[in-house]
Amino acid sequence: MPSALPEGDPAPADGSLPESALAGVGSRALSFYVHVPFCSVRCGYCDFNTYTATELGGGASQASYADTAVEEVRLARRVLGDVDAPVSTVFLGGGTPTLLPPADLVRLLDAIRDEFGLTADAEVTTESNPDSVDEAALATLREGGFTRVSFGMQSAVPRVLRVLDRTHDPRRVPRVVEWARAAGFDEVSLDLIYGTPGESLEDWRTSLESALACEPDHLSAYALIVEDGTALARQVRRGDVPMPDDDDLADKYLLADDLLTAAGLDWYEVSNWARRPESACRHNLAYWRGTDWWGVGPGAHSHVRGVRWWNVKHPTAYAARLREGVSPALAREVLDxxxxxxxxxxxxxxxxxxxxxxxxxxxxxxxxxxxxxxxxxxxxxxxxxxxxxxxxxxxxxxxxxxxxxxx
Structure with missing residues (x-):
């Protein structure tokens, strides 16, 4: 969820959509993204709309966030109308969704289920940092209807993690994967980043081999991008760390593809590999194929049949609008x-x-x-x-x- 919002036309206060967008709702696949904007530490490379404070003021605390987001789910029901529109994928991202109590995450999923229903084979994912869950939390999430968990591993090399400002112990990753399996998650994904300043090709090999030793069903490998306005961009500008090198990134991508393919994972998107076709992230495929989704949360983007809109960025403004009965949508565009x-x-x-x-x-x-x-x-x-x-x-x-x- 990038922090910068585009321009656009003002969105209606009630969140209403043009009739052209509403035509056929229920006959097309519908997804929900829920943005949880809280992190324990803001990583230096991150450009996402995230906040480290537990209490931001104006009702935008971690403790009240689930209640606020549920109000937007109810708004979505009113806007999309009283038609049968079961949801096929739900994705909780951030930030770190699992900084919220697992019961709150289940309550968010329950609200979507209560208002819209879920398809029989719905994919329900939460992102998680390895140090933000334990056995009990994963069990609660699985019992509450989550089917997939994606752990932000990023690297298995401690000094690379330190450059990225990641705080987890890489030795914890195999443990959380084991806990997820024990809780009944059939789909476990790991996220990796390559190209961190100071990361060697052997460092990257270590991360890949460590990830594969966990036998994930899905793996994402993203090249580090130096985003304007981040702490990492300032370090590069000062000359403290080098800009990622294109040839180095290419070598690391090819190594990833070699090792992942040899381990039985096939690419289905440039940066994503899956062990089985059904292990591909269906929620992300919905984005890439331009289907309908509603984005809940501050700064979240939505798209319904060629109408795209985005919410106000700050959690305090987001909470205030919903508390006043006003749509949190800031602006929108109708795509030609x-x-x-x-x-x-x-x-x-x-x-x-x-x-x-x-x-x-x-x-x-x-x-x-x-x-x-x-x-x-x-x-x-x-x-x-x-x-x-x-x-x-x-x-x-x-x-x-x-x-x-x-x-």
């Missing part, structure tokens, strides 16, 4: 057909399922043969990135969107 087409190219190109060529315009289609010749796209339809293409995914997308007809 061309914008939606461009976003499909941006997102679906990253998937192993690929991008149908009929999404491209004439210029984009004219770029395809050259990208195939250069070994960046597989030959065929849909268009699928090669392994080299995954390394240059952003450049491939630029060519598909910017090539003039006859390129």
């Amino acid at each position: 057909a061309e914008t939606r087409r461009v976003e499909r190219v941006l997102l679906e190109t990253r998937l192993s399922d690929g991008l149908p060529t009929d999404v491209l315009d004439d210029g984009g289609r004219s770029a395809v043969p050259g990208l195939v010749t250069r070994g960046l796209l597989e030959h065929g339809d849909p268009l699928v990135l090669t392994r080299d293409g995954r390394l240059l995914a952003d450049a491939v997308v630029r060519d598909l969107l910017s090539a003039p007809s006859g390129w």
Whole structure:
């Protein structure tokens, strides 16, 4: 949940949506994202909308947060109307959702279930730091209906974790995975970051091998990005630490793909691998495929049939609006057909399922043969990135969107 919000048109105070967006609600998949904006420590690389204070004032405390977020779930029910619209995926992210008591997280899920219902095979995920849960908490979450947990491992090397301002002991990761399995979670994911200043290729290998030793069902590996306004960006600007090197990042990505593939995990999105097709994160696939989702929480973004909106950023302002019976939505935009087409190219190109060529315009289609010749796209339809293409995914997308007809 990036901290910067875009501009847009003012959102209605009651949160109402155009009839064009409401048409067909219930016939399309619906997801919920719940942003929990609290962290025990703000990591130096993080650009997300998070806060370390337990009490921010104005009713925006950790203790009251679940009640506030439940009010937005009820608002969503009123806005989307009295139609049968069971939710297929729920994702609690942050921040660190598991800083809230597990009973509060279950209460948030119960509110979504009570207002909308869940599909029989609903995927319900919470993110968690390894040091923010114990056996009892994981058992409560599983009993309350959570089906998937994603642990922010990031690295297995203590000095790399220190550079990232991560506070957990890497030796705790295997223990929390074991506790999650014992609680009955069939789907356990680990998140890793590569490219931290000072991280060697062998450090990265250690992290990958440590993660794989836990036998996760899903693994995400993200290149470190130096975001403007973060403590890490200031360190880079002062020359305290080096900027991540593109060649180093490429070597680390290839090592990850080699080791994860050998361990039986297949890529399904440029930065994500799953042990089985059903272990792919269906919630994130909903984003990448542009389906409907409602984002609950300060700064959260939502999308329903081409209408996208985002909430006020600060938890105090968010809580105040809901307390006053006003939608927390700050602004919104109605996406035209061309914008939606461009976003499909941006997102679906990253998937192993690929991008149908009929999404491209004439210029984009004219770029395809050259990208195939250069070994960046597989030959065929849909268009699928090669392994080299995954390394240059952003450049491939630029060519598909910017090539003039006859390129």
